[in-house]
Amino acid sequence: IDMAIMTVVMGLTLWLLGVPAFLGLALIAGIAQFVPTVGPLIAAIPGVLLAFTVSPLTALWTAIAYFTVSQLEANLVYPLIQKQTASIPPALNLFAILALGMLLGPLGVLLATPILVVISVFVIQLYVRGTLGKDAPVPGA
Known part of the structure; x- marks a missing residue:
């Protein structure tokens, strides 16, 4: 888009x-x-x-x-x-881009958002739904 x-x-x-x-x-x-x-x-x-x-x-x-x-x-x-x-707050995305950019350089900038989405899905699936038993929307679903 x-x-x-x-x-x-x-x-x-x-x-x-x-x-x-x-x-x-x-x-x-x-x-x-x-x-x-x-x-x-x-x-x-x-x-x-x-x-x-x-x-x-x-x-x-x-x-x-x-x-x-x-x-x-x-x-x-x-x-x-x-x-x-992706249901990712823009500030969190910006932080991920800056952090991974400093750690991995240009590759980190390119991969920051996809990695953030994967981490977000894991946190929601494993922690929020699994441990807390609460229903939370999964990004992109």
């Missing part, structure tokens, strides 16, 4: 700015969402370079658009989607 939203929003934004090959660039921006933090930065490079073929001002607006859209997506859209699909 997150990648689709980014693809559509960047496609419309690049089209409005008059950037050539806006559909391909939007697809790259959407796919780059798979890699947290650096994905949008890497996706912005070809977009800004192609925008220079129109004008330096268009390239500046394109860079601003990539930054703004990726920040809105990372700080607003993604946490809301994450909370709905």
